[in-house]
Amino acid sequence: MRTQVAIIGAGPAGLLLGQLLQRAGIDNVILERRTPDYVLGRIRAGVLEQGTVDVLKLAGVEDRLQRESLLHEGVDLSLEGVRHRISFHELVGRTVTVYGQTEVTRDLMHAREAFGGLSVYEAESVALSGITDRRSRVSYTLHGDAREIECDFIAGCDGYHGVSRRSIPAEVLRTFERSYPFGWLGVLADVPPAWDELIYASSERGFALASMRSPTRVRCYVQCPLEDQVEQWSDERFWEEFKSRIGADIAARMQTGPSIEKSIAPLRSFVAEPMRHGQLFLAGDAAHIVPPTGAKGLNLAVSDVFYLYEGLLDYYRQGDRGSLDAYSTRALRRVWQSVRFSWWMTSLLHQFPGEEEFSSRIRRSELEYLFTSPAAQAVLAENYVGLPL
Ligand code: FAS
Ligand code: PHB
DSSP, X not given: OEEEEEEEOOSHHHHHHHHHHHHTTOOEEEEOSSXXXXXXXXXXXXXXXXXXXXXXXXXXXXXXXXXXXXXXSEEXXXXXTEEEEEEHHHHHSOOEEEOOHHHXXXXXXXXXXXXXXXXXXXXXXXXXXXXXXXXXXXXEEETTEEEEEEEEEEEEOOOTTSSSGGGSOTTTOEEEEEEEEEEEEEEEESSOOSOSSOEEEEXXXXXXXXEEEETTEXXXXXXXXXXXXXXXXXXXXXXXXXXXXXOHHHHHHOOOOOEEEEXXXXXXXXXXXXXXXXXXXEOGGGTEEOOGGGSOHHHHHHHHHHHHHHHHXXXXXHOOOHHHHHHXXXXXXXXXXXXXXXXXXXXXXXXXXXXXXXXXXHXXXXXXXXXXXXXXXHHHHHHHSOOOO
């Protein structure tokens, strides 16, 4: 088979790139290891920057988002149950949109079915070759049949554990990593949130986050030890721990309910450079991972895809390789800004196991400074709502 762009991975990055290229008349094929239901079953991000919403509109998939998403003008930070609102709208004149990554993925899947564009699910043994030749190849097997695609470019949108980043020679790739000594235990439950906007809570017992998916569905997290297994956390234990961290007034009035999804995610900061080698371009988690504290992972995947889309458009429409050649530098500038912000939010809000008293006093002092300084709040707000694309 021959195509212009072979896309590895049908998560949000791969599907969004496929949709943008399809609308521009640029031929592309998506190869995904899993089934559509498996991809939709992964519960992940919930907060979209305005830039992300703009790119989803460019892709023509904004209808349900505009009907069903929630517009949030700020978040609350909580220190030992005392809350302070960071008002994005007052501080930087922007807002964020609450709409689950699962729904973004579902909308993109439906759009691909409507707009056409070949997606191969359950593609196994995907392998990249000739990535520095003028024409590259992607081989895979489908239900035992060996197949190969010849293409101009490969978009590696296959996440942290994908094959694309590993196809860049070790002597070319540089990676930067910081692993955090704790994870997030997340619960999805069909109960109405007792909060209007997200609450990021720092407490003696550890971090908690109160989020939501809709007026009838909450998404809640507690920081947990890295070695914890989800089986150790009954729903009752989770809700009791969450209530002990989120603040007494919320705890007193919130409803709890059975988890419809419960999982533990490790927290890590990771960046791979460069994000391009030959005709292979990395986008999304294939190139970088951020701790979810800054709500940046999905939004970074979208900005990568937007830059790559612009580069491919310039190439196929004007024969101009300039934007493609600048892709890695341009994307990495924004990646590192988000990596820094996500690291800062994580360091500010989490209890680090075994941390010395000095460090916990510094964290408390910085939170109290944030509560009283509009200038400090504006720095958080500017980064949380998303730096310009
Ligand atoms: P994805 O990992 O979503 O998609 C990659 C796709 O490639 C997958 O479908 C995979 O099956 C496929 N694939 C992998 N290897 C392949 C191969 N060899 N061949 C073919 N296909 C292959 N971000 C936030 O902003 N907020 C959050 O709260 C948040 N929580 C998260 C919780 C967890 C547990 C994880 C893992 C991530 C979380 N993230 C969060 C980040 C997450 O939303 C990612 O940023 C987002 O999924 C990135 O999208 P993609 O780059 O498309 O990668
Ligand atoms: C979520 O709703 O899943 C969510 C929101 C904000 C974050 C992380 C996760 O920072």
